[in-house]
Amino acid sequence: MYLGSNEIKSLFHLDRNVTYLNHGSFGACPKELLNTQFNFQKELEKEPVKHLAFDIVKNLEKSRIALSHYVNCDKDDVVYFPNPSTALNTVLRSLKLEKEDEVLSTNHEYGAMDKAWNYLSKKIGFKYINQKISVPLTTKDFFIKEFFKGITKKTRVIFLSHITSPTGLIFPIKEICKIAREKKIITIIDGAHVPGHIKLDLKKLNADFYSGACHKWMCSPKGVAFLYSNKNLQHLIEPLVISWGYDSENASSSQLLDYLQWQGTNDISAYLTIPETINFLKKNNWNEKAKKCRELNLWAVNKMQQELSLKPLANSHFIGQMSSYLFDFKGDLLSNQLEFYKKYKIQIPFFSWNDNTLFRISVQAYNNKEEIEYFIHCFKDHFKANI
Ligand SMILES: Cc1ncc(COP(=O)(O)O)c(C=O)c1O
Structure with missing residues (x-):
């Protein structure tokens, strides 16, 4: 049986009001x-x-x-x-x-x-x-x-x-x-x-x-x-x-x-x-889902480039279900991440890395294109004054 991303999300306890693009940090566990x-x-x-x-x-x-x-x-x-x-x-x-x-x-x-x-x-x-x-x-x-x-x-x-x-x-x-x-x-x-x-x-x-x-x-x-x-x-x-x-x-x-x-x-x-x-x-064909997630992540890589002019950190064969993007930022990173979360209800990590700043998206089977588009829209809205 084919399950869409929203149906898959309902297998988890994840808050439906939060756009959860951070599976990488702590995972998420299905109810069963x-x-x-x-x-x-x-x-x-x-x-x-x-x-x-x-x-x-x-x-x-x-x-x-x-x-x-x-x-x-x-x-x-x-x-x-x-x-x-x-x-x-x-x-x-x-x-x-x-x-x-x-x-x-x-x-x-x-x-x-x-x-x-x-x-x-x-x-x-x-x-x-x-x-x-x-x-x-x-x-x-x-x-x-x-x-x-x-x-x-x-x-x-x-x-x-x-x-x-x-x-x-x-x-x-x-x-x-x-x-x-x-x-x-x-x-x-x-x-x-x-x-x-x-x-x-x-x-x-x-x-x-x-x-x-x-x-x-x-x-x-x-x-x-x-x-x-x-x-x-x-x-x-x-x-x-x-x-x-x-x-x-x-x-x-x-x-x-x-x-x-x-x-x-x-x-x-x-x-x-x-x-x-x-x-x-196995019973949820997770290998197949992981493959689709990777495709969605590569789609996101392209979108980030088109819409935010942010380049990927590697060729596609080094990329799985996560992708990170360097962006110019000055200010307090942690308080910006919290502010971003409070304003848009998007869960995404920002990191300081070797004197640079980046954010990372994770794509799991409960994510979809609309969520990535929503993130891009909010990123533009929030950071236009800061980047
Ligand atoms: C690459 C890597 N190594 C190790 C860890 C350690 O995880 P924990 O803090 O759960 O021990 C993490 C956690 O995100 C990680 O991303």
Whole structure:
């Protein structure tokens, strides 16, 4: 059955009076998946000990099996976390980097992850390098050449977003991981925006560590992300929180799972919804919808150019369901974003990025052309005095 964008929006709790062009920040969850989560919570409360002590390993395994099929990896190479920040911080804090080492990244990374690296770099003394990747991004070769200008004999880690947060670009991760492996450099990939957005095949990608969020583009309930670790490097990973799985009396065959799966009492109901989340995506032909969203996003890219003279940050093959636009702006960005939201009821993020200002649109199955046209109209109205 074909559902229009308004009918799809009614599958979610999203406010119909708000033009929601910011799926990228926190996702949005369909009503039926929230019900699934609530059912797990009720089960937990019926018998907390059975649920959290007796059944947890089996239940989490069932969920990991579904996830591992979805992202193509072995079920014990992947473990749940509440968000990518915690998953990635676990990896960062585990690697024993030294003063002389270098970590190569780009100037398109997510701000909180830059902060995590800068914190460690200050503490330990290694260099965290945000290599400049120029926009507009034209070809993969151009990216690879520019990125590897930052490599030296001291580079021990490459840290890259698979889809970038401020600029909304899909980076050529497979190619980078291949080169890094030949050079014996560890790869840590921040794939927060990837699951449910573009196809993810962890075996083919062959990164050392990869984190993705399920609550963004897979639309699961909030608080589900995962960490994948290549088998060869699992022994390096230490938990941020030491709990029962450390030096365990009942050790399983996986140290990764023992160390990371239980980090104290927590509501794991969102983790358990993943098989149903994947079912939801399948039964609603989400791959097909994602393809249509990308087409709509590329239509928006053209419209922004025609109507606002704002150029895309890359050729179309680097663009998925998000697109960002640099614009001239002077003033207080955050208060303008709030004012813009209050005036027009449009939810869209504005970012400061490398001394520039940009906004980013996200296109999900509940969005349509009229919303993008409405945004353009409001942008002209609001910023004509400021830009
Ligand atoms: C590229 C990227 N990495 C990591 C994160 C971290 O997400 P969280 O704050 O949920 O841990 C985000 C969140 O939007 C992101 O866009």
